[in-house]
Amino acid sequence: GEDVEQSLFLSVREGDSSVINCTYTDSSSTYLYWYKQEPGAGLQLLTYIFSNMDMKQDQRLTVLLNKKDKHLSLRIADTQTGDSAIYFCAVLTGTASKLTFGTGTRLQVTL
Amino acid sequence: SAVISQKPSRDICQRGTSLTIQCQVDSQVTMMFWYRQQPGQSLTLIATANQGSEATYESGFVIDKFPISRPNLTFSTLTVSNMSPEDSSIYLCSVEDRTGGYEKLFFGSGTQLSVL
Numbered sequence: 001g002e003d004v005e006q007s008l009f010l011s012v013r014e015g016d017s018s019v020i021n022c023t024y025t026d027s028s029s030t031y032l033y034w035y036k037q038e039p040g041a042g043l044q045l046l047t048y049i050f051s052n053m054d055m056k057q058d059q060r061l062t063v064l065l066n067k068k069d070k071h072l073s074l075r076i077a078d079t080q081t082g083d084s085a086i087y088f089c090a091v092l093t094g095t096a097s098k099l100t101f102g103t104g105t106r107l108q109v110t111l
Numbered sequence: 112s113a114v115i116s117q118k119p120s121r122d123i124c125q126r127g128t129s130l131t132i133q134c135q136v137d138s139q140v141t142m143m144f145w146y147r148q149q150p151g152q153s154l155t156l157i158a159t160a161n162q163g164s165e166a167t168y169e170s171g172f173v174i175d176k177f178p179i180s181r182p183n184l185t186f187s188t189l190t191v192s193n194m195s196p197e198d199s200s201i202y203l204c205s206v207e208d209r210t211g212g213y214e215k216l217f218f219g220s221g222t223q224l225s226v227l
Binding site for chain 1: 117142159219
């Protein structure tokens with residue numbers, strides 16, 4: 001089955017850019033998503049990219065997809081303290097709308 | 112995007128009891144899912160809630176432990192039966208949205224369950 005990996009922790013200074021990375025194994029993945037989870041809350045869909053795209057930009061968020069290397073990244077420009085959360089990469093594979101989640105990356109934003 | 116209401120938001124339960132979690136969506140959706148997030152872990156799919164038929168369970172999850180109902184296209188329940196401390200987790204409902212031709216999955220705010 002699909003395997004999705006992320007680094008566990010990232011610390012950045014306020015105002016800097018954050019880059020969160022994700023790797024996956026199934027080359028037939030169709031959609032790839034980034035979710036944000038704040039303490040005690042559910043998951044907020046931040047952005048997504050379809051597998052035939054290389055890049056997607058949405059305000060401060062930029063998603064890059066390298067299908068050859070099965071690598072996905074999320075760049076947050078001008079990172080703010082409100083961006084502190086756990087970020088999950090998730091991959092949709094197959095026709096049954098099943099998501100496989102990465103381990104989550106805890107982003108800490110320091111002043 | 113679909114608005115998902117999940118309740119209760121949290122509960123503390125005694126071992127051996129059962130808890131039913133409700134998920135209500137503000138629009139009709141074809142696909143609804145239930146996920147579990149154990150403490151400090153990622154999310155794992157429990158089952159797909161099928162309208163009008165039995166839920167489809169993932170490996171490691173069984174109907175006797177996690178019975179699911181889906182009486183219509185806007186509502187589903189997940190019951191955690193005969194609870195033990197190992198069932199302490201966040202349980203999340205998810206729905207599929209294909210508005211605009213792109214497939215997106217949205218999540219409810221989750222139910223934080225603690226079993227004593």
